[in-house]
Amino acid sequence: MQTVTTVPRGYPRQAYAWFVVGLLTLAYMLSFIDRQILSLLVAPIRRDLDISDTQMSLLMGFSFALFYTFFGIPLGRLADTASRRWIVTLGVAVWSAATAFCGFAHHYWQLFAGRMGVGVGEAALSPAAYSLIADSFPPERRSIAMSVYGMGIFLGAGTAMLVGGLIVGFASKQGELVLPLVGTTRPWQLVFYVLGGVGLIFAWFMLLIREPARQGATVASIPLREVIRTLMQHRRAVxxxxxxxxxxxxxxxxxxxxxxxxWQRVHGWPIRDIGVIYGSVIAVSGCLGIVFAGWLADRWRARGISDATLRVGAIAAGCGAPLALLIPVMPSPGWLAALVFPLTFCFSMPFGVSAAAIQDLVPNRMRGQTSAIYLFVVTLIGLGIGPTAVAMCTDYVFVDDRKVGVSLAIVAFAAQLLACLLLAGGCRHFRKSLSEIEGRS
Structure with missing residues (x-):
């Protein structure tokens, strides 16, 4: 007997909707490979460019986050009116070209400029992707779809470690390579060339996406001041x-x-081993955490718990905070890997439900701009401040490269504890806002 899947009116067929989610997840995964690869290349880049942890952290965080957030809002506004598949396609092409440019860097400022270009390209992806997914799934299925898309964070970060570690390990055995057109190439530069080339090829596949109908919306330009006014109506929840x-x-x-x-400074592991182990842990544990959170939030919402998305985030942060304190006391690299599995599970849980929650507070025609504002705050604080806070603690408080684990534990614990308090306190405001929205509909 053939099973017929009921498709909510106005939404695309679910098989195709999940195909779109799959493509967007691959794009998100690729973006995080390009975004996170620097964390595996700290030692060789510091050595070759003669820079400190703090300067390195600006490459990993601030240089990217500044332009990601600056361009995110206008690109989010564009996602509310223009072709979202073209926005995503061009975004992939731009950040991939910028990643390849990073490989040409022989000075700090050149790598800094390349990272800014990566930020500009990646700013195009998530506002358009969130809007596409929200128009492909009804609200009761949206958290799990957003969470699957959010898997790209951890698939990408994990793949960055795995692939980066293998390439660096292979290239290091060969020594400096001489490539056509570019000449003498160090192992870390080769990583950027490979990733940039793969991204430029993948960009063409994004044209397989078809624009879904904008649910309950007419395509019209909404002034940013109107978006701000709508968010201000729910300012406590937002x-x-x-x-x-x-x-x-x-x-x-x-x-x-x-x-x-x-792993490298405290436990003496080589880059190749770190890439394989840490990459595998991130990919598996991160994906399990984010999908579990999406499933749990949808299940709770089906039972009438309207603040399920924030509640899941608060629980995850509350569990992650004490685990972070254990980072510097792990006695061996194996024990650290064992700790990182549950730590990554907790850290990953909120990334899908957070995006789903913000979609519920605004009408369709504001979703791109609202997502961009959300990403502005999250990226500027999370990526712009996080890595640099750890580096400055290591450089200026402990003045010891081997204390990086202690610095990380302090920053991560404080951030997770504050997150738990904010999200738990925000649940009642979120419930109130949803009730007001439902009352007007």
Whole structure:
């Protein structure tokens, strides 16, 4: 007997909707490979460019986050009116070209400029992707779809470690390579060339996406002031949501940036081994955490728990905070890997539900701009501050490269604890806002 899947009116067929989610997840995964690869290359880049941890952290965080957030809002506005598939396609092409440019860097400022270009390209992806997914799934299925898309964070970060470690390990055995057109190439430069080339090829696949109908919306330009006015009507819920999930991001980005250095400096592991082990842990544990959170939030919402998304985030942060304190006391690299599995699970849980929550507070025609504002706050605080806070603690408080684990534990614990308090306190404001919205509909 053939099973017929009921498709909610106005939404695309679910098989195709999940195909779109799959493509967007691959794009998100690729973006995080390009975004996070630097954390595995700290030692060789510091050596070759003669820079400090703090300067390195600006490459990992601030240089990227500044332009990611600056361009995110206008690109989010564009996602509310223009072709979202073209926005995503061009974004992938731009950040991939900028990643390849990073390989040409022989001076700090050149690598800094390349990282700014990566930020500009990646700013195009998530506002358009969130809007596409929200128009492909009804609200009761949206958390799990957003969480699957959010898997790209951890698939990408994990793949960055795995592939980066293998390429660096292979290239290091060969020594400096001489490539056509570019000449003498160091192992870390080769990583950027490979990733940039793969991204430029993948960009063409994004044209397989078809624009879904904008649910309950006419395509019209909505002034930013109207979006701000709508958010101000729910300012308590929006503020607690944005700041709470930004603190989660701060802890997560700090860990992804500096855990490889903990293994290398404290436990003496080579880059290749770190890439294989840490990459596998991130990919598996991160994906399990984010999908579990999406499933749990949808299940709770089906039972009438309207603040399920924030509640899941608060629980994850509360569990992650004490685990972060254990980072510097792990006696061996194996024990650290064992700790990182549950730590990554907790850190990953909120990344899908946070995006789903913000979609519920605004009408369709504002989703791109609202997502961009949310990403502005989360990225500027999480990525712009997190890695640098750890580096400055190491450079200026402990003045000891081997204390990077202690610095990471302090920053991650404080951020997760604050996230738990903000998200738990924001639940009642979120429930109130949803009730007001439902009352007007």
């Amino acid at each position: 503020l607690m949501h944005n700041l709470g999930f930004a603190c989660v991001a701060l802890a997560s980005y700090s860990a992804q940036a500096w855990l490889p250095s903990v």
